[in-house]
Amino acid sequence: MITVEHLTKRYGPSVAVDDVSFTVEPGHVTGFLGPNGAGKSTTMRMICGLTPATSGSARVLGKPFTALPNPGRRVGVLLDAAAQHSGRTGREVLTLAALMTGVDRRRIDTTLDLVGLTERESARRVGQYSLGMRQRLGIASALLGDPEVLILDEPANGLDPAGIRWMRDLLDDFASRGGTVLLSSHLLREIEAVADRLVVIGRGRVVAQGHKDDLLRQAGTFVRSTDDVALALALRQGGAGVEELSTGGLSVEAEPIDVGRAAAAAGVVLAELRAADSRGLEDLFLELTADDAREQSRMEVPA
Amino acid sequence: MTTASSNALRQAQEPPVETRTRRTRTTPDVRPLTFATLTLVEWRKQLDTRAGRWLLAVIAIVTAGVLAVMVAVNGGNHSFSAFVVGTTTPMAMLLPIVGVLAATSEWSQRTALVTFTLEPRRTRVGLAKVVAAIGSGLALLVVTVGLAALAHLLVVAFRDADPAWDVTARAVLYLALSVVLFMAQGVGFGLLLRSTPAAIVTLLLAPTLFGLVGGLVPGMADVLPWIDLGTAGEPLLFGSALDGEGWAQLGTATLIWVVAPLAGGLWRVERSEISSS
Numbered sequence: 001m002i003t004v005e006h007l008t009k010r011y012g013p014s015v016a017v018d019d020v021s022f023t024v025e026p027g028h029v030t031g032f033l034g035p036n037g038a039g040k041s042t043t044m045r046m047i048c049g050l051t052p053a054t055s056g057s058a059r060v061l062g063k064p065f066t067a068l069p070n071p072g073r074r075v076g077v078l079l080d081a082a083a084q085h086s087g088r089t090g091r092e093v094l095t096l097a098a099l100m101t102g103v104d105r106r107r108i109d110t111t112l113d114l115v116g117l118t119e120r121e122s123a124r125r126v127g128q129y130s131l132g133m134r135q136r137l138g139i140a141s142a143l144l145g146d147p148e149v150l151i152l153d154e155p156a157n158g159l160d161p162a163g164i165r166w167m168r169d170l171l172d173d174f175a176s177r178g179g180t181v182l183l184s185s186h187l188l189r190e191i192e193a194v195a196d197r198l199v200v201i202g203r204g205r206v207v208a209q210g211h212k213d214d215l216l217r218q219a220g221t222f223v224r225s226t227d228d229v230a231l232a233l234a235l236r237q238g239g240a241g242v243e244e245l246s247t248g249g250l251s252v253e254a255e256p257i258d259v260g261r262a263a264a265a266a267g268v269v270l271a272e273l274r275a276a277d278s279r280g281l282e283d284l285f286l287e288l289t290a291d292d293a294r295e296q297s298r299m300e301v302p303a
Numbered sequence: 304m305t306t307a308s309s310n311a312l313r314q315a316q317e318p319p320v321e322t323r324t325r326r327t328r329t330t331p332d333v334r335p336l337t338f339a340t341l342t343l344v345e346w347r348k349q350l351d352t353r354a355g356r357w358l359l360a361v362i363a364i365v366t367a368g369v370l371a372v373m374v375a376v377n378g379g380n381h382s383f384s385a386f387v388v389g390t391t392t393p394m395a396m397l398l399p400i401v402g403v404l405a406a407t408s409e410w411s412q413r414t415a416l417v418t419f420t421l422e423p424r425r426t427r428v429g430l431a432k433v434v435a436a437i438g439s440g441l442a443l444l445v446v447t448v449g450l451a452a453l454a455h456l457l458v459v460a461f462r463d464a465d466p467a468w469d470v471t472a473r474a475v476l477y478l479a480l481s482v483v484l485f486m487a488q489g490v491g492f493g494l495l496l497r498s499t500p501a502a503i504v505t506l507l508l509a510p511t512l513f514g515l516v517g518g519l520v521p522g523m524a525d526v527l528p529w530i531d532l533g534t535a536g537e538p539l540l541f542g543s544a545l546d547g548e549g550w551a552q553l554g555t556a557t558l559i560w561v562v563a564p565l566a567g568g569l570w571r572v573e574r575s576e577i578s579s580s
Binding site for chain 1: 333334335336340341343344347348351352353354355408412413414415416417419420421422423424574576577578579
């Protein structure tokens with residue numbers, strides 16, 4: 001359980017995190033989504049007591065992180081996979097963490113196995129690791145203390161699709177055993193694959209949060225028929241908002257069944273009828289990133 | 304993989320969360336971190352990289368080199384204590400670097416993020432670094448005194464030097480005290496400046512410049528021993544007895560050059576934001 005209440009961080013005149021509140025509940029993988037520079041990492045560092053908050057508070061397992069005795073045994077944290085001494089071997093990194101948190105050193109092998117790092121890889125120095133291997137090592141450090149909570153900043157960064165799949169299974173399994181997971185990403189696809197709840201942040205503020213399916217679902221129906229003009233007329237008469245799509249078909253602000261009824265009443269033959277694509281979150285997300293990547297968003301969302 | 308298949312199964316059935324089996328902890332006793340654990344981990348961190356091991360090895364090699372030169376040149380007729388004194392200058396230059404690296408590597412290698420997540424009480428980590436660095440320094444001191452004894456043994460045996468085993472317990476204690484000061488100073492400057500080159504340059508140059516400039520200012524000659532650690536600490540390195548005033552001078556100079564930077568460094572670490580960039 002992670003509780004964040006009115007967390008705010010100011011750097012001089014600029015506000016990095018602005019009155020952010022959310023809870024991360026056990027049994028779920030909560031995705032923390034936002035474009036680069038939205039305040040994800042700052043928020044996570046404040047949760048972990050590394051960055052002092054300007055105002056507001058964050059509690060992990062009911063306490064401020066810094067008040068947890070031996071936090072490595074309660075909360076697994078990965079904030080930057082690249083932040084490891086390049087001269088240490090992967091095994092040594094885990095050994096130090098095990099010594100510090102008092103974990104049985106036999107757990108090192110189990111954990112290496114769990115994240116898919118081989119004996120030989122673990123004997124190599126971290127400086128020679130690929131980003132994907134560093135992520136696996138970082139996740140291993142986070143899991144080493146057998147924690148109840150995981151806080152992972154961009155853990156899928158550098159993982160290949162198979163790696164993302166592996167991580168989803170791992171986190172799913174962790175959450176299903178009652179664990180609490182908060183993981184961040186700036187990629188919607190990545191979060192979509194891993195998380196079942198979402199907190200979306202943009203320019204330091206929470207702009208949406210809730211169940212992933214609810215957020216992704218856009219109320220509306222896509223319909224294509226032999227006579228879209230007549231169908232659009234019938235639907236508008238019924239009071240539904242209709243948008244004619246340039247690619248053919250209609251986007252209707254109504255449930256599919258109501259669109260079907262209207263079509264039957266008007267005697268129009270349907271060619272396709274389904275709930276609209278989950279574009280809501282994506283639109284919101286592109287809007288958020290628009291300032292940082294104007295060119296890209298113009299290409300992806302033609303006016 | 305079994306995890307994957309069981310996950311696929313779970314997704315297919317989509318059981319409500321409430322009915323999922325609650326997690327049972329396999330490790331019920333979570334003991335708080337002790338300072339001893341922290342110190343041992345910090346000590347290990349000084350030795351578990353090539354850079355760290357090489358630094359200690361280089362100090363031992365330089366010491367051995369100085370002794371070898373003393374053995375070889377000008378008949379080599381030196382007493383045990385002369386050999387010990389010969390090793391102290393390179394030690395005084397190099398030992399604080401061990402302390403500096405113990406502190407700055409957390410930032411240059413960005414491990415601070417992990418360290419202070421596992422132990423949020425940052426001052427304890429800083430103090431553990433000081434104690435661990437002192438441990439390394441004292442171990443090196445033992446090696447140095449051993450090498451000096453060996454050097455004296457060599458000149459007595461092969462170069463007809465007069466045997467003079469004249470190193471007193473007091474001289475060794477003084478050296479040990481200076482090691483403590485060097486290490487605390489090194490960690491202090493490291494924590495304060497967080498950059499290896501900046502900390503080393505400051506550490507080596509600042510006291511020298513301070514002594515130099517101080518010597519030029521008229522009337523400073525009387526004050527200098529009270530505020531310059533190089534002057535006040537000289538008896539520790541060269542084995543001359545410290546009287547009451549000497550101890551007092553060492554105290555004030557230590558306050559300025561060791562306690563103040565260390566306190567400032569610890570304060571800065573406690574207060575500041577730990578980030579990866």
